[in-house]
Amino acid sequence: MLKFLGFGLRTRVYEKRAGKQKRLYLCFAVKLACSGHKSYDGCHMNKRAVVLFAFWSFLLALPALAQAPARGIPRAADGKPDFNGLWQVLGTAAWDLEDHNGSLRMPAGQGVVEGGAIPYQASALPRKRENFQTRDINDPAEAACYMPGIPRATYMPFPFEIIQNPKLITMSYEFGHARRSIFTDGSPHPDGFPDFWMGDSRGRWEGDTLVVDVTNLDDRTWLDHAGNHHSDALHVVERYTMTDPDHILYEATLEDSKVFTRPWKISMPLYRRMEKNVRILEYECVQYIQEQKYGNAKPVGAK
Amino acid sequence: MRRTLLHIAVASILAAGVLPSVHAQRAQDQTPAKWTPARTPDGHPDMQGLWARRGAALTEANAPKTPLSEFGATGQPYPTVFNTGVSTPQAAAALANRPAGVIEPANRMLPWRPEADAARREFLSNMIPPASLKYVEASARCVPPGLLGGDDRHPYQIVQRPGSFVLMYEYNHVTRVVYTDGRPHVGPNIRLYMGDSIGKWEGDTLVVDTTNFNDKTSFSQAIPFHSDALHTTERFTMVDPYIIDYQLTIEDPKLFTAPIRIAGAFAAAAKGNEMLEFACAEGSQTLPNIFGFGEFPGQ
Amino acid sequence: MRTKLWVITATAVLLALAVPAAAHHSFAAEFDGDRPVTLKGTVTKMDWVNPHSWIYVDVKDQSGKVVNWRFEMGPVNALLRMGWRKDSIPAGTAVEIQGYRAKSGQPVANAKQVKLPDGRELFSGGSAPNLP
Numbered sequence: 224m225l226k227f228l229g230f231g232l233r234t235r236v237y238e239k240r241a242g243k244q245k246r247l248y249l250c251f252a253v254k255l256a257c258s259g260h261k262s263y264d265g266c267h268m269n270k271r272a273v274v275l276f277a278f279w280s281f282l283l284a285l286p287a288l289a290q291a292p293a294r295g296i297p298r299a300a301d302g303k304p305d306f307n308g309l310w311q312v313l314g315t316a317a318w319d320l321e322d323h324n325g326s327l328r329m330p331a332g333q334g335v336v337e338g339g340a341i342p343y344q345a346s347a348l349p350r351k352r353e354n355f356q357t358r359d360i361n362d363p364a365e366a367a368c369y370m371p372g373i374p375r376a377t378y379m380p381f382p383f384e385i386i387q388n389p390k391l392i393t394m395s396y397e398f399g400h401a402r403r404s405i406f407t408d409g410s411p412h413p414d415g416f417p418d419f420w421m422g423d424s425r426g427r428w429e430g431d432t433l434v435v436d437v438t439n440l441d442d443r444t445w446l447d448h449a450g451n452h453h454s455d456a457l458h459v460v461e462r463y464t465m466t467d468p469d470h471i472l473y474e475a476t477l478e479d480s481k482v483f484t485r486p487w488k489i490s491m492p493l494y495r496r497m498e499k500n501v502r503i504l505e506y507e508c509v510q511y512i513q514e515q516k517y518g519n520a521k522p523v524g525a526k
Numbered sequence: 527m528r529r530t531l532l533h534i535a536v537a538s539i540l541a542a543g544v545l546p547s548v549h550a551q552r553a554q555d556q557t558p559a560k561w562t563p564a565r566t567p568d569g570h571p572d573m574q575g576l577w578a579r580r581g582a583a584l585t586e587a588n589a590p591k592t593p594l595s596e597f598g599a600t601g602q603p604y605p606t607v608f609n610t611g612v613s614t615p616q617a618a619a620a621l622a623n624r625p626a627g628v629i630e631p632a633n634r635m636l637p638w639r640p641e642a643d644a645a646r647r648e649f650l651s652n653m654i655p656p657a658s659l660k661y662v663e664a665s666a667r668c669v670p671p672g673l674l675g676g677d678d679r680h681p682y683q684i685v686q687r688p689g690s691f692v693l694m695y696e697y698n699h700v701t702r703v704v705y706t707d708g709r710p711h712v713g714p715n716i717r718l719y720m721g722d723s724i725g726k727w728e729g730d731t732l733v734v735d736t737t738n739f740n741d742k743t744s745f746s747q748a749i750p751f752h753s754d755a756l757h758t759t760e761r762f763t764m765v766d767p768y769i770i771d772y773q774l775t776i777e778d779p780k781l782f783t784a785p786i787r788i789a790g791a792f793a794a795a796a797k798g799n800e801m802l803e804f805a806c807a808e809g810s811q812t813l814p815n816i817f818g819f820g821e822f823p824g825q
Numbered sequence: 826m827r828t829k830l831w832v833i834t835a836t837a838v839l840l841a842l843a844v845p846a847a848a849h850h851s852f853a854a855e856f857d858g859d860r861p862v863t864l865k866g867t868v869t870k871m872d873w874v875n876p877h878s879w880i881y882v883d884v885k886d887q888s889g890k891v892v893n894w895r896f897e898m899g900p901v902n903a904l905l906r907m908g909w910r911k912d913s914i915p916a917g918t919a920v921e922i923q924g925y926r927a928k929s930g931q932p933v934a935n936a937k938q939v940k941l942p943d944g945r946e947l948f949s950g951g952s953a954p955n956l957p
Contacts, residue, residue, distance in 0.1 A: 502712070
């Protein structure tokens with residue numbers, strides 16, 4: 224006798240026909256697998272009822288089983304999810320991808336790295352430590368306003384705009400007006416190109432997920448303000464999946480055979496900026512830093 | 527009876543859909559064929575793609591000599607050793623006879639306010655050698671170029687989507703999003719290097735109104751600044767597959783007594799060309815060279 | 826790139842006539858037009874960057890001492906569009922460079938012309954290497 228498992232929505236349907244008595248009991252409680260047996264509340268099941276129950280349960284469960292695409296997301300003219308708009312990360316990944324405690328003007332954060340720690344090779348750890356200790360003068364994004372690279376540009380504490388058409392997706396980042404083009408026209412990474420601060424991005428769709436392959440990333444970018452770093456062998460694969468009209472799940476897998484022992488992954492939600500008439504403004508830190516550095520300086524040889 | 531009425535109703539609806547196009551076809555047959563652009567899903571001319579901008583410059587008659595545009599005792603202009611060559615032979619041919627630069631005033635004697643003209647001459651005299659940071663040429667400081675300071679040896683990318691027309695400059699990776707969704711300009715205290723642009727379509731011409739400029743960008747080598755009263759109007763009209771006609775009207779009442787009109791064009795890039803990254807501050811050694819310190823990291 | 830690079834080069838030559846008024850940055854603030862220089866040496870490295878690429882060259886002076894000069898050129902995007910690639914100019918390549926010395930007096934110059942042994946020139950239209 225099966226235990227009664229609790230949540231029960233039981234319906235009993237009787238059908239009487241002239242001359243015959245047909246009783247159909249459809250019982251939605253889980254315990255009713257006992258075909259033909261008397262369950263302890265007196266409900267009878269016959270084989271037909273069990274089959275029907277199983278069939279309808281399966282059908283209703285299908286969407287969950289098949290991980291069907293989110294319903295109601297905006298779609299572009301070509302049927303693809305429409306990512307156009309302004310997006311921003313909450314949380315403090317820009318400061319430290321791993322778990323970190325609070326400090327003055329900086330909240331604590333749970334890390335975004337799957338598995339907890341970034342899998343550095345032992346030989347890479349001294350550089351991580353040195354970066355951390357000198358971060359206020361050596362972090363290229365914070366100390367010099369250099370473009371943050373990928374994936375860091377995604378989680379800087381500034382909005383970015385996705386500008387999308389079928390052949391080209393552009394991400395325009397408010398931080399230092401950084402920008403990158405994601406070519407979705409099927410073209411490959413060009414051969415023999417130098418590295419770029421924002422890399423070379425080629426995108427394709429896997430169902431409703433935008434998959435972006437990023438190479439040619441300049442090795443001078445850091446992955447966060449804590450000094451997590453990479454080499455010129457860095458290869459990033461990003462996945463953008465709209466989970467509902469106002470959220471995108473952002474996942475990025477990083478591999479770098481010179482620095483890490485294996486590929487590793489980060490993930491976080493992107494939140495749509497919902498304000499009316501919101502737009503990207505300007506954060507021109509190159510100009511702010513220049514003013515600080517050279518505002519009162521005299522050129523060499525000036526009188 | 528009901529069925530008959532139903533038939534009449536359906537027939538009327540269909541006719542209402544078909545007749546206008548029949549009418550248009552008749553009208554079209556009567557006028558000579560004119561090139562019309564392909565259209566975006568929301569019905570506007572499709573100007574998307576990679577373009578080379580030409581002519582968009584504040585060409586000035588009798589511009590004051592500035593050592594920026596010459597060097598040394600030779601007095602020769604600095605040799606321009608490259609151009610990015612993204613354009614096509616057809617575009618080059620189409621550009622050949624088009625007006626370029628200032629067209630109003632026709633004689634290119636810009637309508638300066640005397641005090642503004644004096645101020646810019648004074649400013650120019652402090653630029654070589656630069657007396658201080660602000661006298662270093664804006665492009666050497668990687669200042670976002672505004673509408674005219676861009677280096678047009680680098681191409682532009684146009685992307686259109688419902689509600690906005692996006693003009694991306696390869697130079698210094700600035701992006702102008704021109705909102706066509708009916709929104710107003712941002713508030714008057716928000717000041718932007720690239721201004722705030724709202725646009726509307728007048729037929730097949732996109733008219734862009736830009737305000738909220740700061741006063742930190744440069745117009746040209748001879749006009750190294752403007753005021754924050756600057757207000758511009760641009761008109762983009764695609765005239766054939768190779769050319770977008772570009773008209774720019776500048777009004778800066780603190781500098782000039784009248785608007786100035788500039789004619790230019792965007793010429794189609796050859797297929798296969800892509801927007802590339804143009805990082806500026808990251809690779810620039812100009813300020814450390816001029817000031818003798820400040821290389822990153824470390825100094 | 827899928828594009829035929831010779832096409833790009835050819836159009837670069839054609840478009841030389843339509844070059845816009847350039848916003849060059851402060852050549853005159855950094856370099857001295859009255860101090861031209863012509864140097865021969867071997868390449869030690871190249872920085873393929875914007876806004877200016879740099880080429881580093883070991884130059885032997887009259888006394889035989891080797892000094893590493895660096896020369897400022899145009900942006901890497903122009904080089905790429907003309908068909909040059911990262912491995913086009915390996916270390917050890919002999920070059921002859923004409924340019925203008927930096928006002929700072931350092932072994933730095935702005936390159937007007939960079940010539941390779943086979944006669945090809947960097948940044949000049951029509952001189953891209955034959956690429957597949």
